[in-house]
Amino acid sequence: MFSIFKKFKDGLTKTFSAIAAKTSGLFGGRKIDAASLDELEEALYTADFGVETTTEILEEIKTAYRKDPELKGQQAAQIGVTVLKRVLAGSEGKLVPAANKPTVIAMIGVNGSGKTTTTAKLAHKFKEDGQTVVMAACDTFRAAAVEQLKSWADRLKIEIVASHTGADSAAVAFDAMQAAKARGHDWLIVDTAGRLHTKANLMEELAKIRRVLQKTDPAAPHHRWLVVDGSLGSNSIEQAKVFHQSFGLTGLVVTKLDGTSRGGAIVGIYRQLKIPIYFIGLGEQPDDLQPFSIENYSKAVFGIEAS
Known part of the structure; x- marks a missing residue:
């Protein structure tokens, strides 16, 4: 503790x-x-x-x-x-596995929010907890995103399903779902594209990924998490509203809090959206992605020692 x-x-x-x-x-x-x-x-x-x-x-x-x-x-x-x-009462997201394997988490957010890195860190966390996981590299728009996730997969020894740049992201998601299902994996984490400047295209791409996943499991993706760059502070609230309206977010991950003095933004984001916060990013190492704790967060920002 x-x-x-x-x-x-x-x-x-x-x-x-x-x-x-x-x-x-x-x-x-x-x-x-x-x-x-x-x-x-x-x-x-x-x-x-x-x-x-x-x-x-x-x-x-x-x-x-x-x-x-x-x-x-x-x-x-x-x-x-x-x-x-x-x-912040009620803001701690409790991660519950789906009735049928795999439990699918779609990671959503604009480019630069830390989405791809968070996907890898989350997969690492599941692996460390003794669970099986596969990552789907569905940000096929950016070559760097696919290569970055592959690099993390090699480093952390985690299974990945990927394709070439420009490939159909929904097809990658479908292949990953089939692989996870066939091997009885506990989790599938889908790293999606994040080019908000072509909003209509992005939202349609997310909707297509969702439809394809639901061919295998009508409840998928079971979790739809927005990855928010904590250094943007309350400026990320409008961004979150756009994604929530289009995709029905079920949770938040707030990244890069170690690099900003605007850590209070978590409170404003939760007050506005009432979407639970599942994890926060507190550093660059794989185990610096931590489940959100109201107690630990509140004491840390006010300099109160843990009792």
Whole structure:
């Protein structure tokens, strides 16, 4: 448990450090005052927590401060954790296998979101858990995407179904589904294309992949996850809405949180969409993809140690 929390803490260091820097280390031992509340408000906005969440946190801290003028920064941080836990209640995605193998996860998102890398890391996680998995390289529009997934497959010793650049992505998905079914694999992870600038084409391609998978299993893909670049912050909300309207998302994966000070965006994204968050990316190594934990996330961004 502690080592998992350390991953959250290390991965969200930039977000916590940005808040701490703007508040002159408020979450250390010093007392709250009017100036520090202003600093905290600016820090929470900068970390992309959004208006609603920032307001809730500040109001609760002000209420506590009126009751206890000796309120210290560490106590304010704990109030922040409590508010985040309340706002994020219900946001942890629980991964349930389908009734019939394989359980199919379609990874969706714009180019550059970390979709292909996340596909490989997720496959690695399943393999480490003793489950069998195959990856489908369905981003056939980009040669780099297919080669990248093949490279990950070689490195992690994971089965992959791929074709040449420009191949029919739905045909690749169909072949992968047949292979996974025939071999009794537990999971099939489909890496899809992400060229949002030709939105109509992309949405039709995703719909075609879905239709083809459903020829083998009418319930597939059982999970439809949007991979969101965490460094884009709340700017990714509109992007998510487009995919959700067209494809009916069932979950989110938020990547690249280790490289941004805008880790608060997770809260805004969940508030807006109410789509569960299954995993977050906290680094570049395969095991840096971690199941989302409200507890660990909330404590890490406010610098509260795991109990």
